[in-house]
Amino acid sequence: MPLDIVIGAQWGDEGKGRAVDLLAEKSDLVARFNGGDNAGHTVTVGKKIYKLHLIPSGIIHPNTLGVMGSGMVLNPQTLVEEISMLREAAVAINPERLWISDAVQLITPAHRLLDHAQDAALGKAQIGTTGRGIGPAYVDKASRRGLRAGEILEPDFFASHVRAHFDEVNHLLKDWYHQPGLDVDALVKEYLGFNEQISPYIRRIGPLVQGTLNEGKTVLAEGAQGTLLDVEQGTYPYVTSSCTTSAGVFSGLGLGVQSVRKVMGVVKAFQTRVGAGPFPTELEGELANFLRGTGANPWDEYGTTTGRPRRVGWLDLMLLRYAHEVNGFSELFLTKLDVLSGLSGIPVCVAYQRGGRKIDVLDFSGDARLLSRCTPVYETLPGWQEDLRECRNWEDLPTAAQTYVQYIEKQTGLPVQNISVGPERSALITRS
Numbered sequence: 001m002p003l004d005i006v007i008g009a010q011w012g013d014e015g016k017g018r019a020v021d022l023l024a025e026k027s028d029l030v031a032r033f034n035g036g037d038n039a040g041h042t043v044t045v046g047k048k049i050y051k052l053h054l055i056p057s058g059i060i061h062p063n064t065l066g067v068m069g070s071g072m073v074l075n076p077q078t079l080v081e082e083i084s085m086l087r088e089a090a091v092a093i094n095p096e097r098l099w100i101s102d103a104v105q106l107i108t109p110a111h112r113l114l115d116h117a118q119d120a121a122l123g124k125a126q127i128g129t130t131g132r133g134i135g136p137a138y139v140d141k142a143s144r145r146g147l148r149a150g151e152i153l154e155p156d157f158f159a160s161h162v163r164a165h166f167d168e169v170n171h172l173l174k175d176w177y178h179q180p181g182l183d184v185d186a187l188v189k190e191y192l193g194f195n196e197q198i199s200p201y202i203r204r205i206g207p208l209v210q211g212t213l214n215e216g217k218t219v220l221a222e223g224a225q226g227t228l229l230d231v232e233q234g235t236y237p238y239v240t241s242s243c244t245t246s247a248g249v250f251s252g253l254g255l256g257v258q259s260v261r262k263v264m265g266v267v268k269a270f271q272t273r274v275g276a277g278p279f280p281t282e283l284e285g286e287l288a289n290f291l292r293g294t295g296a297n298p299w300d301e302y303g304t305t306t307g308r309p310r311r312v313g314w315l316d317l318m319l320l321r322y323a324h325e326v327n328g329f330s331e332l333f334l335t336k337l338d339v340l341s342g343l344s345g346i347p348v349c350v351a352y353q354r355g356g357r358k359i360d361v362l363d364f365s366g367d368a369r370l371l372s373r374c375t376p377v378y379e380t381l382p383g384w385q386e387d388l389r390e391c392r393n394w395e396d397l398p399t400a401a402q403t404y405v406q407y408i409e410k411q412t413g414l415p416v417q418n419i420s421v422g423p424e425r426s427a428l429i430t431r432s
């Protein structure tokens with residue numbers, strides 16, 4: 001009864017869609033367990049590009065079932081839009097194929113407004129959230145007044161809970177954040193309008209997920225965001241509000257740990273970050289533009305959800321070793337190695353200097369204040385000039401590219417099983 005887990009090893013946007021796409025082909029059920037429509041998973045199949053924010057991206061494989069676990073926060077409007085986008089792309093979405101946990105927390109337009117108001121109120125200390133209402137929805141969950149999807153199946157109770165929620169946020173927005181008030185009646189009416197469309201998908205997911213595992217079938221847990229955005233282990237407070245690490249799979253799907261077969265860490269060949277927070281290996285100027293791309297291609301480094309240019313920098317092996325420690329990876333999936341072609345040398349961060357001392361193992365849990373005091377110590381590896389996009393076998397890679405991959409393996413103690421060398425599904429090197 002194998003459970004495979006795909007986790008972003010950096011600050012999100014590692015290209016998890018590629019890893020999920022590869023594993024989903026051989027999976028019977030694909031589940032999201034954390035986050036909401038702050039995520040953006042891009043999968044390119046032939047000329048079609050699928051950009052999914054909420055529904056597990058593995059569902060584009062016709063033989064999989066999709067599950068949205070209780071660790072998620074769900075915006076009904078995004079869900080309805082995504083369902084119709086997938087149907088237009090001829091992906092079958094129906095209640096037989098897509099299950100939504102009755103314990104999923106719901107996001108409302110009021111959460112979104114609150115997200116904007118709260119982040120703006122932080123002034124210079126802004127997190128730079130995606131503005132999708134993620135933080136406020138998780139706050140409501142933790143403070144035990146959140147709206148759960150299962151309530152939709154009890155329309156009267158749900159209607160009064162929704163109204164109380166909008167009333168409360170209205171009060172907060174007006175009196176605390178000095179924002180214009182909400183039209184509560186209109187919002188309640190509009191929000192309840194999604195009930196009919198989403199209620200057929202809502203049920204207890206445990207029996208389906210556990211039942212699939214018990215039958216010896218494969219379940220794939222698709223992580224959103226990345227390890228360094230984890231609310232506990234990430235670069236706090238510049239994090240998202242969910243558990244993005246492998247630990248989140250078990251609470252977010254309501255499963256025990258017995259079934260785990262692999263925990264695949266997805267790592268970009270360099271490093272990117274969206275939003276604020278420390279980034280020791282960050283680059284600016286020409287090199288940053290080189291790594292980021294112009295934005296002309298969908299795979300350039302611009303946010304899938306927000307369109308914001310991503311911050312870019314060299315690979316940070318200190319943080320990658322930390323990500324391994326908090327996730328227990330069994331292997332790595334390296335993405336975007338092709339982007340590094342054309343450099344004469346490639347610096348990678350192997351240690352930090354902090355307070356006049358060299359450290360090669362993090363002695364704190366992500367903490368942004370402490371990380372911002374660290375400066376990187378680099379080792380420069382040889383670059384290569386060849387275009388890697390047509391490479392399909394390990395032997396096709398130039399020696400310097402092989403050395404780069406082997407260096408990551410040596411520094412992390414993990415095998416790099418897959419290497420993506422282009423956006424296409426087929427632009428992949430799988431090592432035996």
Ligand code: IMP
Nearest residue numbers: 012038039128129130134239240274275
């Ligand atoms: P939130 O998740 O919208 O609250 O945003 C909190 C932080 O996480 C911000 O820095 C966002 O840019 C970042 N973030 C959230 N989701 C993603 C993602 O899918 N990829 C990259 N960064 C993300």
